[in-house]
Amino acid sequence: MTSNSLVYLIALPLFGSAVLLLAGRRSDRWGHILATVLSGSAFVVGLVQFAQMLGRSNDQRAVTQKLFSWISVGTFKVDASLMLDQLSICFVLLITGVGTLIHIYSIAYMSHDLDRRRFFAYLNLFIAAMLLLVLGDSYLNLYVGWEGVGLASYLLIGFWNQKPAYATAAKKAFVANRVGDLGLSLAIMISFATMGTVSFAGVKEQAGHASTGALTAIGIMLLIAATGKSAQFPLQAWLGDAMAGPTPVSALIHAATMVTAGVYLITRSNFIFDAAPTAQLLVAIIGAITLLFGAIIGTAKDDIKKALAASTMSQIGYMVLGAGLGPAGYAFAIMHLLTHGFFKAGMFLGAGSVMHGMDDEVNMRRYGGLRKFMPITFATFGLGYLAIIGVPPFAGFYSKDKIIEVAFNAGGIKGITLGGAALLGAAITAFYMTRVVILTFAGSKRWDDKAHPHESPALMWLPMVLLAVGSVTSGIIFTHGNSLQNWLAPVVATSPAHEGELLKPAVVSILALVLVLAGVGLAIMKYLRKPVPSEAPTDVSIFTRIARRDLLQDDFNEAVFMRPGQKLTEVLVATDELLVDGAVRGVAHITQSTGRTLGMTQTGFVRSYAMWILLGAIGLLATIWVVTL
Amino acid sequence: MMNLAIEVSKTSTPESVLFWILGPACVLAALGMVLAKKAVHSAILLASVMIILAIFYIAQDALFLGIVQVVVYTGAVMMLFLFILMLVGVDTSDSLTETIPFLRPIAILSALGFGGLLITLIGRATLGHPMVGLTEVNIEGNVPALSQLLFSKYVWAFEVVSALLVTAALGAMVLAHNHRLVARPTQRDLSIARFRTGSLATAAGLPNPGVYALHNAVDVPALLPDGTPSDASISAMLVARGDVLESLPFQLPAKGGDE
Amino acid sequence: MNAANYLYVSALLFSIGAIGVVVRRNAIVVFMCIELMLNASNLAFVTFARINGNLDGQVIAFFTMVVAACEVVVGLAIIVTIYRSRRSASVDDASLLKR
DSSP states (O other): OOOOHHHHHHHHHHHHHHHHHHGGGTTTHHHHHHHHHHHHHHHHHHHHHHHHHTOOOOOOEEEEEEEEEEEEETTEEEEEEEEEHHHHHHHHHHHHHHHHHHHHHHHTTTTTTTTTTHHHHHHHHHHHHHHHHHBSHHHHHHHHHHHHHHHHHHHTTTTTSSSHHHHHHHHHHHHHHHHHHHHHHHHHHHHHHHHHHBHHHOOOOOOOOTTHHHHHHHHHHHHHHHHHTTTTTTTTTTTHHHHGHHHHHHHHIIIGGGGGGHHHHHHHHHHHHHHHHHHHHHHHHHHHHHHHHHHHHHHHOBBHHHHHHHHHHHHHHHHHHHHHTTHHHHHHHHHHHHHHHHHHHHHHHHHHHHHTTTTTOOBBBGGGGGGOOHHHHHHHHHHHHHHHHHHHTTTHHHHHHHHHHHHHHTTHHHHHHHHHHHHHHHHHHHHHHHHHHHHHHHHHOOTTTTOOOHHHHHHHHHHHHHHHHHHHHHHHHGGGGGHHHHHHHHHOOOOOOOOOOOOHHHHHHHHHHHHHHHHHHIIIIISSSSSOSSOOOOOHHHHHHHHTTGGGGGHHHIIIIIIIHHHHHHHHHHHHIIIIHEEEEEEHHHHHHHHHHHHOOOOOOOOOOOOHHHHHHHHHHEEEEEETO | OOHHHHHHHHHOOHHHHHHHHHHHHHHHHHHHHOOOHHHHHHHHHHHHHHHHHHHHHHHHHHHHHHHHHIIIIIIIHHHHHHHHHHHHHOOOOOSSSSSSHHHHHHHHHHHHHHHEEEEEEEHHHHOOOOOOTTTTTGGGOOOHHHHHHHHHOOOOOOOHHHHHHHHHHOOOOHHOOOOOOOOOOOHHHHHHHHHTTTTTTTTTOOOOOOOSSOOOOOOOEEEETSOOGGGGSSSSHHHHTTTOOGGGGGGGOOOOOOO | BTHHHHHHHHHHHHHHHHHHHOOOOOOHHHHHHHHHHHHHHHHHHHHHHHHHSHHHEEEEEEEHHHHHHHHHHHHHHHHHHHHHHHHOBBBBTTTTTTT
């Protein structure tokens, strides 16, 4: 099937971005409305595509559109063409839907910012790049979108770049992403070298004939790409700092969409990972490590956005774990991705709403008792909270429990370890999310009298409400009759085969619920029963300190990469100056002095030149004299 | 036979006498030309070298070349030299201090070496070689024989050289043509310019050279009203040549005073 | 007396001319020295013609004279031109090659 309207999905927001950036200050008054309308139009196009897709049989649903022939060098041919299949449409609807809601939210949230137009230009640019990422029909097309979202993320994290710390955060995110991007480009190169193609369809076809070694190499490179973009261990350090960007950005890019690109990449490349078990196991292990890593950091953060960022990291860990579990887990990884897109975006918007009411205060220890002042924010945030900790029948329950269950069912020590990590993560998640909610909305007030907490305007709470509805209902919709699993089946080859089940689904659910309740209870004991100091206590255990320092991720990077790198640079600079420059200067010096010396023969006086002629004639005569002797 | 060869390789006695008188004179004149401080003296000495060479040519059965040497070189070329000397200024005498270090000793040494090498080489090349002489070739006379060669074997070179001559004449005309950048100043312009220089010392013109009852000549400086001789009254050329007479003997005795 | 004596005179005159070219600074005198060198070579040509018994040397000498005449005409014109713009006939003053 081909379609001519796919390009509009990308073209509409790209056009908006171009108009806003090129028109400059002239579009200050109407730029945000244009951007929102264009984003909404892209959503409508996506909905139309979705409706058409629903009308076709399951194996006829993918549509493609060839835009132009991009690269044609020898046997290497890449078309700039788009492909919309069952997997892409999930992302298209998530990106444009949540994106449009966040556009609407930002109109109010950024209303006092002088650069609101630029903000919306970047937002539209992001939407376009992200759509290109999920619509590209080859790794190379995906790569363009991949870099595009990296750029948009960089621009938006550093949106308030008048603060050096924020600009540094943007740079950090960009550099960490570059490390991952290197993995993606290497994966593309290996794939071309071994299979001669970079399109998804072509690689899928060739994957059966390629050697396991090559596939494992491609898989590991893709995993590195995913860890960079999705803030997974060991490239996770940038996500916390990325919270420097405006809160809508954190909600859209660093919670709902861009950071899940890694999960998309792994799921899209299922044919590679299924043929490379080592790489797949590595994916699962990375996911398990990150979900615990993020959860532990989340318990120690007092900054509401950083706590949510740690939570995002942890939840994406769940998705990556799911994607690493093979055909059994892909659908649930995507499901968790979608539900997470709803509840985490909703909670970020809630956090933004709280900050909006509290004069941009982000320290949760300065909040307390806000539920009376911000009822709608509290309600939507609370629904998102219930969804993330996995209370039935909210969305997170369905998606997360499925991942835990599949992890246990992976079998053997692998299953127990991964499943155990996921279960433990669920308990910690319950603890730190309860802590966030209690510190923010419950307890006694700890803010200054200067702050006047108030509910946000309708433009802000309306998106929050819609997202909360999504957090409540999406889980039921996706699991009703295994709808999402069946929907994705043609793309990711789901295998609901539960041979040798270790634990029955009900057992997993009960176990998870018990642990979640334990986490919630512990948090209530610690933060609701006892008064919370408005300054973070300093007489804490070494574990708390390490957790507060993000489990030493930055210290590790600095010690292992930065300082040796600096030393290496210093040595190289010294070498360059002494050896290379020395050689160059030496050559220059020798040339110069030779030139000076020879230049002394060039007096400019014609008589001295005549003298040289005479000497030459003498030389000639002397030669004749000697020869004829 | 042997005797004949010796006879042929040797020149006749009158020619020996000629050579031994004119040869050293020629070398001395050349040396003088290089050493003379004034360009005019150099020119005269060069002319004498050329005339001696013309005599040598004639002595060596090259009658035509000898005549041409006198007419073209000594006559035309040297006249041209003298003419340019006058144009450029005979007063521009060379200062003999050398500005380029070590050039002079090196030049003299290398010229000596050059000459030495040349002479030894000539000695080596001709010693034992019998001299053929031109009596046989010049049997119809030197000029017809030369013209026969010139218009047969060397006709191409002859034509090329004629083209060269024409080109050189044109080139000299182009070079010497003075393209005026501004209009030639008229007497009126000069007069105005003289008054506008600021100082009115020369406004009435420079003083004439000395004119006295006893003597008047361009080489005697005029006396200014206060009795001092004026350098401005003498041509700069005469000053450069040193051909200036003292004006003191021509001054009138001081009036009254002692008596 | 041997005809080679003329050649020795020619060599001496040529060397003297060479010294003059290098040592003298007045462009006109330098030119005269060049003429001297040309004349020295002419003498050698004429002498060689006599030694070898054919007129080719004399013809070459004739051509040398013509070329020398051309050279004098053009060279002196150049000297006049330089003198006109620089008010000097010293070859040292025309040292723009260096500066």
